Amino acid sequence: xxxxxxxxxxxxxxxxxxxxxxxxxxxxxxxxxxxxxxxxxxxxxxxxxxxxxxxxxxxxxxxxxxxxxxxxxxxxxxxxxxxxxxxxxxxxxxxxxxxxxxxxxxxxxxxxxxxxxxxxxxxxxxxxxxxxxxxxxxxxxxxxxxxxxxxxxxxxxxxxxxxxxxxxxxxxxxxxxxxxxxxxxxxxxxxxxxxxxxxxxxxxxxxxxxxxxxxxxxxxxxxxxxxxxxxxxxxxxxxxxxxxxxxxxxxxxxxxxxxxxxxxxxxxxxxxxxxxxxxxxxxxxxxxxxxxxxxxxxxxxxxxxxxxxxxxxxxxxxxxxxxxxxxxxxxxxxxxxxxxxxxxxxxxxxxxxxxxxxxxxxxxxxxxxxxxxxxxxxx
Numbered sequence: 570x571x572x573x574x575x576x577x578x579x580x581x582x583x584x585x586x587x588x589x590x591x592x593x594x595x596x597x598x599x600x601x602x603x604x605x606x607x608x609x610x611x612x613x614x615x616x617x618x619x620x621x622x623x624x625x626x627x628x629x630x631x632x633x634x635x636x637x638x639x640x641x642x643x644x645x646x647x648x649x650x651x652x653x654x655x656x657x658x659x660x661x662x663x664x665x666x667x668x669x670x671x672x673x674x675x676x677x678x679x680x681x682x683x684x685x686x687x688x689x690x691x692x693x694x695x696x697x698x699x700x701x702x703x704x705x706x707x708x709x710x711x712x713x714x715x716x717x718x719x720x721x722x723x724x725x726x727x728x729x730x731x732x733x734x735x736x737x738x739x740x741x742x743x744x745x746x747x748x749x750x751x752x753x754x755x756x757x758x759x760x761x762x763x764x765x766x767x768x769x770x771x772x773x774x775x776x777x778x779x780x781x782x783x784x785x786x787x788x789x790x791x792x793x794x795x796x797x798x799x800x801x802x803x804x805x806x807x808x809x810x811x812x813x814x815x816x817x818x819x820x821x822x823x824x825x826x827x828x829x830x831x832x833x834x835x836x837x838x839x840x841x842x843x844x845x846x847x848x849x850x851x852x853x854x855x856x857x858x859x860x861x862x863x864x865x866x867x868x869x870x871x872x873x874x875x876x877x878x879x880x881x882x883x884x885x886x887x888x889x890x891x892x893x894x895x896x897x898x899x900x901x902x903x904x905x906x907x908x909x910x911x912x913x914x915x916x917x918x919x920x921x922x923x924x925x926x927x928x929x930x931x932x933x934x935x936x937x938x939x940x941x942x943x944x945x946x947x948x
Contacts, residue, residue: 599696607676612660625724680850693779725925793840805921
């Protein structure tokens, strides 16, 4: 608990709710009778509404990107090192909007929400959503905020895919797209990781076909395994070696199947803590949205990107094997072939895919420099 909030913090923040009370058709053909998006905003919106930035979160992220909800909070929002006064995404110059994705479990409509047609939680009846669905719902949020054009849409991992989709679907509503530690589509290996995670959840005896709410249970074991598997893919071998090596939890081998190594203890802690705040049905839904993402749908990505008008800033991390620099090279090549303006930086890092969440000086310097240029153009 901080005794005093840091000077470069956005401070104490509260979530806001955007309610869309009309039918919303999804890419699947399913229709939500209405929906809500939870979001947080930081910094002041200019009178001409030209300084707004949209932050898109990754798989297990949410709308709480910066600041604290109370003085009792033990840690700030998930991207607090990036967002705030004087930080790379400088709230002295920009108005930052971060929504929780549709289908999530952190305040936006999703499986844990009440289905207005039945009066019960949606559970597995909440329809599958896609990245284009997220963009469409975020555009409705922007309309409600009076924001007709984002100065930038920024996201890492799944968030970077959303930034890319924004530039394709709504080219006149986005000035710059930051696609960080992402790819234009998932590799078969990534789809395979997601499927193993989903099967861990679905095979849990407490899953009950996704209707575990009605049974008063939670598929904790399956969700814990899914998170442990996913977390391994977010880290690099170097990170695990530097943090844990082959250190034993008890100083000696105990010849059993309980925790023996420190890395095992760490993974179990990550899995157990994740279960306490994330919904299993939402995890299934989010990973499926990742699988489905493919704006070119097997065709020419360069041709699809020809319709974009944004300036693209693509960043990757050397040690990221989940979304390797090679995948960013593919996107950059397609952008150049499509005649788009693009910059690319491969950031030195040993921290794997989670590098996009960490305050790496080179990484922060790139984001800061680009956004400072945008801010100067608005003075």
